[in-house]
Amino acid sequence: MNKNIPEISLQRLPVYLNYLRSLSGDDKKYISSGAIAAALGMGEVLVRKDLAYTSGVGRPKVGYVRAELIAALEEYLGCNIRKRAVLVGAGGLGRALLAYGGFEKYGIDVFEAYDSDPSKAGTEIAGKPVRPVEELFQLKGSDVRLAIVAVPAAAAQSVCDTLSEAGISGILNFAPVQLKAPGDVVVRNIDVAANLAVLSNML
Numbered sequence: 780m781n782k783n784i785p786e787i788s789l790q791r792l793p794v795y796l797n798y799l800r801s802l803s804g805d806d807k808k809y810i811s812s813g814a815i816a817a818a819l820g821m822g823e824v825l826v827r828k829d830l831a832y833t834s835g836v837g838r839p840k841v842g843y844v845r846a847e848l849i850a851a852l853e854e855y856l857g858c859n860i861r862k863r864a865v866l867v868g869a870g871g872l873g874r875a876l877l878a879y880g881g882f883e884k885y886g887i888d889v890f891e892a893y894d895s896d897p898s899k900a901g902t903e904i905a906g907k908p909v910r911p912v913e914e915l916f917q918l919k920g921s922d923v924r925l926a927i928v929a930v931p932a933a934a935a936q937s938v939c940d941t942l943s944e945a946g947i948s949g950i951l952n953f954a955p956v957q958l959k960a961p962g963d964v965v966v967r968n969i970d971v972a973a974n975l976a977v978l979s980n981m982l
């Protein structure tokens with residue numbers, strides 16, 4: 780399996796996977812790169828190149844066997860390997876993320892949350908326990924590598940520092956602040972507002 784994939788191609792793989800999963804019926808046993816490209820508004824050559832990273836191989840004239848391509852994408856993206864993740868900041872956004880069932884489709888189990896508000900510690904949100912943030916260090920030595928940060932901007936850097944010390948190596952950051960993390964910790968920022976601003980600029 781080729782893991783030297785450009786990040787931009789990697790980002791498109793879940794888009795292909797979602798689309799392929801959304802199709803159903805016997806008439807959808809095969810699908811061509813052209814059909815995927817047309818449905819997603821992308822170029823066919825680009826789609827073929829992206830899918831080649833996953834070892835998804837199309838057959839001349841018929842295209843890809845949809846089930847095989849889904850399996851190749853799921854394997855490449857590690858959907859079949861369960862990865863545990865925690866959430867820090869069980870406020871408005873955090874609650875919504877804890878209740879979201881979509882992470883499981885990628886093998887990700889957001890199984891617990893941490894918050895600094897003593898009135899939240901000991902409660903459950905969507906069946907997941909909320910723990911005092913002081914207990915974050917207990918993740919050290921566990922198999923948990925992923926964390927979602929949904930705390931106010933002013934608290935995000937110290938949360939990032941604690942997570943890094945606790946052995947977290949991937950942080951999905953919703954706080955509107957540029958986090959400084961050690962070199963072995965990957966931070967991805969999600970900013971819906973900035974995306975809307977870009978979208979609005981394109982109209």
Ligand code: NAI
Nearest residue numbers: 868869870871872894895896930931932934954969970971
């Ligand atoms: P909120 O105020 O409802 O929730 C924040 C939670 O973090 C609270 O439960 C609070 O007790 C907890 N908290 C505060 N300091 C903490 C610390 N040091 N350790 C652990 N928990 C701590 O805020 P909301 O609306 O849920 O937003 C959360 C963050 O997400 C904010 O930074 C906000 O700007 C950001 N946000 C980003 C969006 C995006 O598109 N990127 C969209 C919506 C919110």
